[in-house]
Amino acid sequence: MQSSGLNPEVLPYYRQEAPKTPHHIILHYSAFKTIWDWMILILTFYTSVMVPYNAAFRSKTIGDIPLLVVDSVVDVIFFLDIVLNFHTTFVGPAGEIVSDPKIIRMNYLKSWFVVDLLSCLPYDVFNAFQHVNESISSLFSALKVVRLLRLGRVARKLDHYIEYGAAVLVLLIFMFVLIAHWFACIWFTIGDSEARAGISYGWLHRLSREVGPLYYYSNTSTSPPHWEGGPSSTMAYATALYFTLSCMTSVGFGNVSAYTELEKIFSVFMMIFGSLLYATIFGNVTTIFQQMYSTTGKYHEMLNNVREYMRLHDVPKALNERVMDYVVSTWAITKGLDAQKVLDYCPKDMKADICVHLHRKIFTEQPAFRLASDGCLRALAINFTTSHCAPGDVLFHQGESLDSLCFIVSGSLEVVQDDEVVAILSKGDVFGDLFWKECNVVQSAANVRALTYCDLNIIKRDRLLEVLDFYHAFALSFARNLTLTYNLRHRVSQSFTVLFNLLHNQIKL
Structure with a gap:
């Protein structure tokens, strides 16, 4: 029977490859994206403060070039954020990270693209021109409120910000003040519209009579009859914010009150909403502090x-x-x-990678591990434990079961036999027993006590023998290259103790 050969070039080649993110795609959890999101948060709050104020007080951007430049720069940054969102990964329904550019773009187009685009339109540029019809100018001023849609960016990233307890507290307090600011702008708009309509018993008219300047009726040939004057924008805004905060915190001093029907209706709504908001935000402050x-x-x-x-x-x-x-x-x-609890969250493969990283010092510095394969190192790393000792702690008592091999990562220890110091161990030393050469477990012949704060990597006898029994080639290399600094199986002779004490005293001198 003749066997036919197969051309290796036509055979499929299978291998497992880690998923790669395209170069132009930004990971949503990267450091750059995190910093960018926080910058967008700050600019969003800037927008949420300035837009209602400008709309309420009818601030013209014409003649106010610095404000126009700042708002234009903010608009450009938000437009760049739209571009970045088309190139940023997201978490899919199954918990997977989606990095396919087409899927990312379609997902963004279907979700937040329209809202983000409306919030980026340059309304200030439109309003900067002098319009013949005042209603058109007022329309563009009102359209600037659409920029508050940028708060949606904060809402959809709220789960990211709440990872930081202090940030949550600051955000909640700022949100409370921000809503009070919005109410103050609405409160001023109500008072200003009624004052210019000739209603003389509203809160702005009363404020003008108390602090000035007074409202007066202007009737000239160059313009239609209308009301002018009144308190300055600074005084009016400060008074409005004072009133809204006193209502929302249920203080209500009464020196600024609602007088007209519209003012009273708005005040009732503000009191109800403010009390609920106050309870919601400040009721969680205790919980936030407890978490912090x-x-x-x-x-x-x-x-x-x-x-x-x-x-x-x-x-x-x-x-x-x-x-x-x-x-x-x-x-x-x-x-x-609890390090073990953290490791238990991870799958076996990831847990082994973490353990190899934690014990990398002894794997790289000890000659006994240099010929170990990757699988062997992973098996050893999982079975190693890290121990921290304070001065005076005894790791082994004389007569205890000698069932561990210890590698000193940092610190110093002393070996005491019959109340005599027979050895000083330090970083890089190894002590325990030659388990791979001995078949039985014996008692420790000496005490091992920490002299300073020490960190040790320890592996149990049974675990080590399991790994050596499975990796035969490594077992031979390990037995040949490992140098045991002190073997606790054997007692030290009296003459060696005397010699060590003499050397130790000379070192002290």
């Missing part, structure tokens, strides 16, 4: 529990101080974070 200081609360709760436990069981003072020192120093490093 939750870690500090856990820390003090833990310290109180430890102190109460020590007092309840009458723990000796020396041991009590050691425990408190260990608890405080450990918290300073971990901030109360």
Whole structure:
């Protein structure tokens, strides 16, 4: 039977490739996009403050070139944001990150594109021209309110901003003041329209009689009859904001009040809405502060529990101080974070990658691991644990089961045998037992005590033997290249102890 050969060039080549994001696509969680979103947030609040004020007080951009330039620059930045949104990834319905340019564009066109586009139109440029018909000018001034649609950008990114407790508190307070600002602009618009209609008992007319200038009726040949004068824009706005804030906070001093029907109707609506808003925002302040200081609360709760436990069981003072020192120093490093719980969130492959990164120092500095394959290192990393020790902590007591191999990452330890220091261990040293050469578990022949704050990477005997049994080639290299600084299986002779003490005393001198 003749077998036919296959041309390798026509055979499909299968391999697993990590998904790649096109170069012109921006990741929605990138640092650049985060900074850009915060800048858009600031500019959005600028717009939400200035647009109602300009519309209410009929500020003409003509003759106010700096304001026109600033608003034009803001419009350009918001237009650039539209362009960036066409090139920014988003999270799909199934939780996947969508990076396909066509899908991104269609999704944006169907969602926020129209709103963002309407908020970017240069209404100030239109209004900068002198119109023959005053109604056209008023129309363009009113159209500037459309820019408040930019607040939609904040709404759809709110889940991103609420990750920061302090930012949430600032946003809530600013939102309360912002709504009071809007109400103040509406309150002034009501008073101004009624004052210019000749209603002399409105709040603006009363304010003009108290602080001046007074309203007066102008009837000249060059213009139709109308009311002019009244308080300055600064005084009118300050009074309006004072009134709205006093109503929304349920204070209501009464020195500024509603007099006309329209003013009273608006005041009733503002009081109802303001009370609900006040309760919603400031009712959550306590919760926000609790979230901001939750870690500090856990820390003090833990310290109180430890102190109460020590007092309840009458723990000796020396041991009590050691425990408190260990608890405080450990918290300073971990901030109360349960590392194992974080690793449990991750799948096995990702967990192994994190563990390799955490123990990278011993893998790169210890000659015993240099010939280990990637799979072998991952198997070892998962079984390693990190231990933090405070001065005075005893890692091994004489007579305890010797079931761990320890690698010193930082700090110094002493080995004590029969109340005599027989060795000083420091960064890069390894102590324990040669498990791969011995078949039984023995008792430790000495105490190992921390002299300073120490960090160690530790692997249990059973876990290490499992890895060595599976990776035979690595087992031979590991046994040949690992140098055990101190073997706790064996006792040190008395003559060696005397020699070590002499050398140790010479070093001190």
